[in-house]
Amino acid sequence: MPIAIGTTDLISILPIAIVSLFGVYLLLQSVFAPRMNRILIPYLGILGVGLAVVGNFFLIGMEGTAFEGMVRVDRLTVVLNFLFLITAALSLLITISYHEGEHVEFLEFTPLVLFSTAGMMVMGSAESLMTIFLGLETMSIALYVMAGFRRTNRHSLEAALKYFLLGAFATGFLLYGMALTYGMVGSTNLTQIAQYFTQNALDVPLVALMGLALIIIGFGFKVALVPFHMWTPDVYQGSPLPVTAYMAVGAKAAGFAAILRVISLSAFSIAFQWSEILWVLAVLTMTVGNVVALVQDNIKRMLAYSSIAHAGYILVGVVASNDQTVPSVVFYLIVYLFMNLGAFAVATMVAGQNERRVNIQYYRGLGYTQPLLALAMAVFMFSLAGFPPTAGFIGKFYIFSAALQSGYVWLVILGVINSLISVYYYLNVVVAMYMQQPVDEKKIAPVLPGVGVVILVAVLGIVYLGIFPGTMLSVLR
């Protein structure tokens, strides 16, 4: 059997390939040019991501599968690729400005970001359970390590270990679920799985359902659904801020990409079997995330719980399981990318050396000591809380409208009540910034260009998507 890889095959993984090759290049580069300035490495990483973005343009308009049904290229793939790449680029930019007492070794960090991004893109374009699993692992393992990147910090190491152990545990569930599904369907190909479910929609074998349930649990860990969220606050808190930002956005988006591919699209015809379960999960996730976030005084933990809550909102879109599911979820992920990365970028700036200033009390008076930074943070908080005219509102609106279209009135009502609860803790940050006096006179370091770019991009993204979401929405539909 000859190896037959066509041009289409290669183009369909172009961004993935570029990013991976760049990662390998950066690793080798340190061997062959050890004298090079290490500061340049993340910029090279960004260059690689940029090339991948260019490469991604070649995918536009493609439709179909490649590598014998291992990956699928469609509009979703392209959009998700862009999303992951932008996340990676922005996270690297934050990293450049991340000044730690113990510096971050870009040498290993940058390739890990690139590889992890490649893993995410594999998940986004997967057409087979196997590719999803491999992408997930590539992404996760890089993230486990990145979580522990502050090696001299106890919390960071704890975060890495915790993330690793629970992640491995979740992987077990996922793999078991995939095995059961494969056992019933006889294929890992998502199209064939979809066909199988369509044919057996009326009488789905228990084993297949069990498989799906285990897969949901596996992905639920990755996107931090309640009750599989226990790792989130500790890991978010312990990881270095740029990593937290990257994992909060990237890993979540990738997890939902996989959920879209496997649950929403492939198991579409038996939506009535799983949407009830997800309904409960969504409500639990939103509620627990928001209620616990109310009492957090550490910005990282607060954002961690907020990210749990947002996973709940996104899940509402999945529960809807209609033709609005994919566009609404993806739109929300895009919005989430901007607001969360922005918030973490500001947090990075405020945190300063050794991440000492992560408590919300350090945001007091920020509106007067650092007006622009505070303004940006306020925009992010309002967007996270879902105020118009920010993109956060449109995102939630779209998700809820999708759910309402399928008739989930109570789910939507619980959702809006939750977003109401969330207003309180998001506004807490605004209150601190504008309505309270600074606790200490210590000046926050001026905003560095890397973070500055991230914040600017995020604010522009939020405002643009908030006021003129039309273009993006029509692209997604």
Next chain:
Amino acid sequence: MLEAILALIKIGVVVFLVILPLVMMLILAERRVSAFIQNRLGPNRVGWQGMMQPVADGLKFLFKEDVIPGHVDRFLYLIAPGIILFPALLTFAVVPFGDQLTTYIGHTLVTIRFQIADLNVGVLYIVAVASLGVYGLVIGGYSSNNKYSMLGGLRSSAQMISYELPLGLAIISVVMMSGSLRLQDIVVDQYEIWNVFRQPLGFIIFLVASFAETNRLPFDLPEAEQELVGGYHTEYSSMKFASFFLAEYINMITASALITTLFFGGWHVPFGILEAINLPVLWEQIIQILAFSLKTLFFLFFFIWVRWTLPRFRYDQLMNLGWKSMVPLGLLNIVLTAIGIAVF
């Protein structure tokens, strides 16, 4: 049924008529060769030229008091010597020591392979089984509840794992040449030219790794007498101690046989001598087996030779050599081989 009987016969012949006597001879040889190298005589009183010395040694082992120290982990302590013998013997199962012979036994046409089991994944089998050899050492070292033993066990596990990689890489390049994982095929493939000429780098890597895998000098750190008082087998006595010894020599035999098989044409007689002198098939087979044995014996000698001429490595040197030289070289060798195959 016949197959099974043949297999049992082969096992019996190989284990009891070849390996065990060979081990005894080796012990003697080791002492004699070392004496020769150190310019002394060595044991030469028991029997002709000391030929009965191993028998005397064996008897001594058998009749010695079997001391089991009180502080050991009894169960593990007892099974360790057994465990270590198994992989050592198992490896030999797939080594072809001759071509196949098709003949009538009674009235049935039977193909006798001079090989105990002709696995289609023979090479992998070797790698797999070889990697198990470490358990005996580790368990022995652990169960002895003695710091030297423990250190020996630790060292052996790290060392074995480290050198399994280059070993495997070297084998891969050989497999790439032959296109088969079956050892017989690999041997047949060397009909024209031995692998040692096509794979000089692979040979060197394999040779060095074999030394490490068998815990022989210059890599005998797990049992380094001067540092660890014998390492993992410090607390063993009598026949248990003997089985550790036995295993080491069996491993040597296996390693030599593998080197022969993989790189020195196995049972092939060099220079086309066999073709030149037209012999009956049976004789041809016998000569081939002899050729195989001779090559193996040479490497056994080589093992002993090295032991008595080279000093021991330091532990960090050992690790550096393994990870920083052997593994990259092994990878390089694979790349070169691939290029070579692609070009020719």
Next chain:
Amino acid sequence: MEMASLLNYTTFLPLLGALILLMIPKTEEVLIKSWAFFVTLTTFLLSLPLFHNFDGSRSSIQFETIKSWIPSIGAGYHVGLDGISILLYLLTTFMMPLAVLSSWSAIQNRVKEYMLAMLVLETGMLGVFISLDLLLFYIFWETMLIPMYLLIGVWGGPRRIYAAIKFVLYTMVGSVLMLVAILYLYFLHYNFTGVYTFDLLQIYTIDIPFGLQLWLFLAFALAFAIKVPMFPFHTWLPDAHVEAPTAGSVILAGILLKMGTYGFLRFNLPLFPEASVHFAPLFLVLAVIGILYGAWISMVQRDIKKLVAYSSVSHLGFVMLGVFAFTVPSMQGGLIQMINHGLSTGALFLAVGMIYERRHTREIREFGGVTRVMPVFATLFLIVCLSSLGLPGTNGFVGEFLILVGSFQVVPAFAVLATVGIIFAAVYLLWMFRRVMFGPLTREENKNLVDLNGREVATLLPIIVFIFWIGFYPRTFLDKTEATISRLAGTMEKARAELHLEKQAPYWKYLVWKGNP
């Protein structure tokens, strides 16, 4: 210039002004204030032609702009004015320059941020009144929360943070459910017509089943009732008013509260006429409770500002009474009363602000005999008080009279009770006035009070002009609303008739959930 585009320009002019304001350096406080005043004043002047050209005899939407905005979900930029919104629009543009003027010396720190918030707030409020697209409306409705929240929270009194959060959370409680209802309407419209749209005028056309109307009405009504605020939902109001800076209170009382009543007129009544009729008794009761309760509570206040705040509850009760009586005069009265309340209460807050600036207290017992040192202030304050309590000849009388006349036709008992409220109003306002202004000048601090300066007079005077204008010649304003209100009254009349037929079934039957759209 074409009026439709003028409407758009007027609406977004403050936002543009805010963007330009961003470029003015922080230290140039006078320039910042002047610029903000200039922008708001220009906005007002530009809005005058709108009023002039508005044809009161037509009930349809005028100065309409329809542009596609988010085509994929059928949301559009659809704005325009009709008889309900024209007056409120003008009220907003009118009050803003005064609010800016009143903050001239009251706001000492963070002037730039303050003016930014004011300008953004103005666009938000104007947007609410002109939006004819549900999504657009909702966005403006929520957007305007943010600057108001900041106004209260940053420049407010000692308990400002508490008040600000309370304000936001209360408002959002109602509005998030409204969002669900909006979405529900959206899909309902799709089910009826097969078209996805948020356009209010199109959604007006569908005939929503009664059972559903009840639910949707409640969802919308909650949002608006909190904003008004109607009786049980009013607790955020005193806190917000007391803590907010003067201009904040003026805007809050003058304009933001009107959004609630406006919402009833714009959405609840035309969208769910049967449900409105059905729930009218409940709302009438609440309105009257509000009138009386607000008045009683006002009487016992020691803080002038709190007194004014509670009086708002009472006044807005009148508006609600007028709206839910569904007759032409009552609804017109309600509309005029919204304007009146904006003017009078706004002026009251301004006056309170002026005196607070001088004495840094608002306790009634801290004052007494102020007339002697501040005669001009006393005069103007008296006029404002009288207008607020509805003395004939002032605007307050016109509004309340129309409401009472209108509602007497249908619900005489409520009208009578409401009249009692007017008496109470006279009591608490005049009593307060007496205690503050008359009597001996007992306090030492009060003896050195300086009378109003030119700027302050200029702040109050325009309002007083309108107080008398509406008082003596309300037709200028009533005419503009005539046709729209008549049509709305007609709708309600029809609904009343239809409901009468349906009323045979027991009340609760309709509240049982009837499934999904």
Next chain:
Amino acid sequence: MLQLTLFYIFAVLAVLGGIMVVVHRNPIYSALSLILTLFALAGEYILLMAHFIAIVHIAVYAGAIMVLFLFVIMLLNIRIEERAPGALRYMVYIGVPMAAILFLQLGYLAFKGFQEVYVKNTDVGTVERIGQALFSKYVLPFEITSILLVVAMVGAVYLSKRKLEIVE
């Protein structure tokens, strides 16, 4: 028949090993029990004609990973696992019934669902087939796996690097 007998023998061994892993308090014994399980599984693979998997299974798991496990256990010199403190001790009473329930559920599913499963292609496990599959149909997953391994390696090296380099 022989096959079935062997299957059950291996299965029992595998389960026994698994139980012993959990039950033993000496970690060395646990590790050794795991090796037993691994061997038993390898035996099952051979019964399914998956020689390649079986051998690789032994080489990788028993030959490498478990040796490292033992190495670590010995390096840290863990003698006897300490008894879990306080509440954790009672987890046993929750964990065991839960495991039992899961086992029953899965058993039920297996009996209900997999009655007609049989080995279709006996040569599916051969090296040739696997090699061909890896380099044709599964070439992409294969390559992704290589990236995965690079990531794991870089990560492991980074986390275990002893010294922190100081860059000016």
